[in-house]
Amino acid sequence: xxxxxxxxxxxxxxxxxxxxxxxxxxxxxxxxxxxxxxxxxxxxxxxxxxxxxxxxxxxxxxxxxxxxxxxxxxxxxxxxxxxxxxxxxxxxxxxxxxxxxxxxxxxxxxxxxxxxxxxxxxxxxxxxxxxxxxxxxxxxxxxxxxxxxxxxxxxxxxxxxxxxxxxxxxxxxxxxxxxxxxxxxxxxxxxxxxxxxxxxxxxxxxxxxxxxxxxxxxxxxxxxxxxxxxxxxxxxxxxxxxxxxxxxxxxxxxxxxxxxxxxxxxxxxxxxxxx
Numbered sequence: 001x002x003x004x005x006x007x008x009x010x011x012x013x014x015x016x017x018x019x020x021x022x023x024x025x026x027x028x029x030x031x032x033x034x035x036x037x038x039x040x041x042x043x044x045x046x047x048x049x050x051x052x053x054x055x056x057x058x059x060x061x062x063x064x065x066x067x068x069x070x071x072x073x074x075x076x077x078x079x080x081x082x083x084x085x086x087x088x089x090x091x092x093x094x095x096x097x098x099x100x101x102x103x104x105x106x107x108x109x110x111x112x113x114x115x116x117x118x119x120x121x122x123x124x125x126x127x128x129x130x131x132x133x134x135x136x137x138x139x140x141x142x143x144x145x146x147x148x149x150x151x152x153x154x155x156x157x158x159x160x161x162x163x164x165x166x167x168x169x170x171x172x173x174x175x176x177x178x179x180x181x182x183x184x185x186x187x188x189x190x191x192x193x194x195x196x197x198x199x200x201x202x203x204x205x206x207x208x209x210x211x212x213x214x215x216x217x218x219x220x221x222x223x224x225x226x227x228x229x230x231x232x233x234x235x236x237x238x239x240x241x242x243x244x245x246x247x248x249x250x251x252x253x254x255x256x257x258x259x260x261x262x263x264x265x266x267x268x269x270x271x272x273x274x275x
Contacts, residue, residue: 001134001222004029007079009071011062011119012089014041016188017138020214021086026052028218033075036089037061054079062089063110065118072122082126084221087116087160088138092153092190094197105152112156117163124176132175134221137164138213139182141229145238145248149199157182161227168226179220180227183213184234195263201252203266204259205234 008025012018013034022032026049034042039059046055056078060067075082091111093104120135127133142150143157161180168178185191187207191198208230216228229235241248 003084003218003221005031006083007031007033007075007081007130008084008086009033009035009075009082009123010086010088011035011115012138013086014038014045016190017183017186017210017213017217018086018088019045020210021088021217022049022055024211024214024218025084026055029053030084031079032056033058033071033078035060035062035071062115062119063107068115068118068122071119072126076126081130082123083130083133085119085123085127085133085135086138086217087119087135089115090138090190092150094149094153094194094199096149097151100152108152108156112153113159113163116160120163120167120178127176128174133177135167135176135178136217136220137178137180138217139164139180141182141184141234141238143182144229144235145241146245147199147201165226177221179225181213181216181220182227182229182235183208183216184231184238186210186213192266195267198263200256200259200263202259203262204255205237206231 003025008030010018010022010032013022014036022034022045025032031053032055034046034055034057036042037059042057042059046057049055058071058074060071072082089111091108093100093108116137123135137160139160140157142154143161147154164178164180171178184205185202185207188210191202216230220228
């Protein structure tokens with residue numbers, strides 16, 4: 001797909017995967033509307049990219065339906081068209097369900113599932129007016145496999161996966177493509193800023209970089225695939241765990257021990273590097 005002069009909206013666009021995707025689209029010549037709650041981070045990234053392309057920002061909570069309507073009005077006013085929506089914003093509160101606050105459980109549902117559904121619905125007429133377009137939802141391999149102490153997160157990502165596939169089927173004969181990029185653990189602050197709260201199981205798997213996920217997002221905009229899971233080795237484990245739960249339970253202690261070692265090594269390296 002040629003991105004030159006296309007307009008791309010990226011939620012969670014101030015850091016991590018969203019920022020990496022913004023850099024990729026900017027290099028390809030797309031216009032950007034970056035969305036996140038932190039205006040300072042958005043503006044810093046926008047300033048970085050404005051020598052490559054046109055960039056606007058919109059500070060909002062994706063769980064706010066009124067702000068979501070305003071987002072598309074702004075994109076249409078500023079750029080005159082909308083071609084791609086990347087639903088990347090995410091929320092992950094870890095822990096057993098009974099120990100996670102009810103408001104935090106609801107927040108995960110709002111950000112990870114309800115917001116992408118609403119934003120996709122709002123995007124459709126704008127994408128159609130532009131002659132067609134793409135919606136890319138950023139999911140997770142936890143949407144394929146049940147993981148202890150991440151029940152709500154798994155549920156939202158599983159819901160996002162099925163929403164994506166169902167909407168893709170609904171629009172099968174339309175000019176709008178809907179697709180999912182589902183990574184395993186990604187080396188961003190989403191995990192790395194909360195090492196102690198992230199499960200040992202998470203660190204048993206190879207880390208994908210934000211740039212690699214961003215490239216998958218750009219690639220899926222222009223190919224025939226509906227879903228990309230990465231890395232392949234983690235996707236295989238996730239699928240096996242889903243199909244054969246007993247195998248997942250058998251493997252978990254070994255994987256957790258491996259992950260605990262990796263986490264300890266990361267902490268040791270950080271401690272050694274600290275001033």
